[in-house]
Amino acid sequence: MIRTRALYKDYPMGRDKLHVLRGVNLEVRRGEFLAIMGASGSGKSTLLHILGLLDRPDRGEVELEGQPVFHQSQARQDRIRNKEIGFVFQFYHLLPELNVEENVLLPEMVGNSLWNWVRRRKTTRRQAREVIESVGLEKQIHQRPATLSGGERQRVAIARALVQRPKLLLADEPTGNLDSVSGKVILDIFGRLNQAGQTIVMVTHDAKVAALAHRKLDLIDGKIQ
Numbered sequence: 001m002i003r004t005r006a007l008y009k010d011y012p013m014g015r016d017k018l019h020v021l022r023g024v025n026l027e028v029r030r031g032e033f034l035a036i037m038g039a040s041g042s043g044k045s046t047l048l049h050i051l052g053l054l055d056r057p058d059r060g061e062v063e064l065e066g067q068p069v070f071h072q073s074q075a076r077q078d079r080i081r082n083k084e085i086g087f088v089f090q091f092y093h094l095l096p097e098l099n100v101e102e103n104v105l106l107p108e109m110v111g112n113s114l115w116n117w118v119r120r121r122k123t124t125r126r127q128a129r130e131v132i133e134s135v136g137l138e139k140q141i142h143q144r145p146a147t148l149s150g151g152e153r154q155r156v157a158i159a160r161a162l163v164q165r166p167k168l169l170l171a172d173e174p175t176g177n178l179d180s181v182s183g184k185v186i187l188d189i190f191g192r193l194n195q196a197g198q199t200i201v202m203v204t205h206d207a208k209v210a211a212l213a214h215r216k217l218d219l220i221d222g223k224i225q
């Protein structure tokens with residue numbers, strides 16, 4: 001489903017360069033639940049952002065279903081990012097002035113023309129309600145993020161990531177900011193999604209969290225070991 005070819009990424013560090021990714025080769029098969037582990041600062045978020053087209057590598061390529069994504073037009077890349085990839089962050093990144101339903105609808109509003117949005121609004125709202133129910137937040141649908149617990153906020157973020165039915169779900173330390181009970185709820189949701197066929201790549205430094213995935217890889221010295 002997704003494959004990387006020798007990804008390199010540097011960051012400027014004073015007069016020097018920090019070589020974060022030094023030739024990352026990685027393959028994720030359809031339906032897989034993969035955990036990527038590594039120490040703090042090892043480049044896990046950097047790698048995940050590149051897989052999610054939120055950042056570009058300095059060298060190398062990401063292939064989604066055999067297609068090199070960074071060689072496509074910007075418009076095509078934007079479309080892939082919006083439609084085919086769902087992203088869950090450690091700190092939720094919800095919009096505080098929008099309620100649960102509106103936060104979940106956001107990718108649809110951004111990804112469609114006004115005309116399309118108006119035409120598809122009914123179907124889209126039904127889909128949003130379905131994913132909100134699937135993460136158990138139907139009672140909170142009209143609440144704003146400030147009135148939700150951390151675990152509930154993360155469930156909103158998962159619903160938002162899923163509303164477009166992405167091929168690939170990427171999660172960066174999705175339980176890193178939660179207590180163990182709320183964290184378990186999130187991981188149960190991931191397990192259930194994966195059983196239903198969702199491909200998931202999750203980054204974590206917690207071995208217990210990674211143990212729930214099918215396969216674990218370590219990012220060490222800028223490479224997959």
Ligand SMILES: Nc1ncnc2c1ncn2[C@@H]1O[C@H](COP(=O)(O)OP(=O)(O)OP(=O)(O)O)[C@@H](O)[C@H]1O
Binds near residue numbers: 020
């Ligand atoms: N935009 C940036 N500019 C400069 N340096 C950066 C930038 N983003 C990340 N870095 C550096 O690159 C290295 C890898 O960062 P990254 O966030 O990918 O690590 P990580 O493995 O996700 O760590 P953590 O487990 O703490 O989240 C770190 O040393 C970080 O300081």
Ligand SMILES: [Mg+2]
Binds near residue numbers: 044045046172
């Ligand atoms: Mg990180």
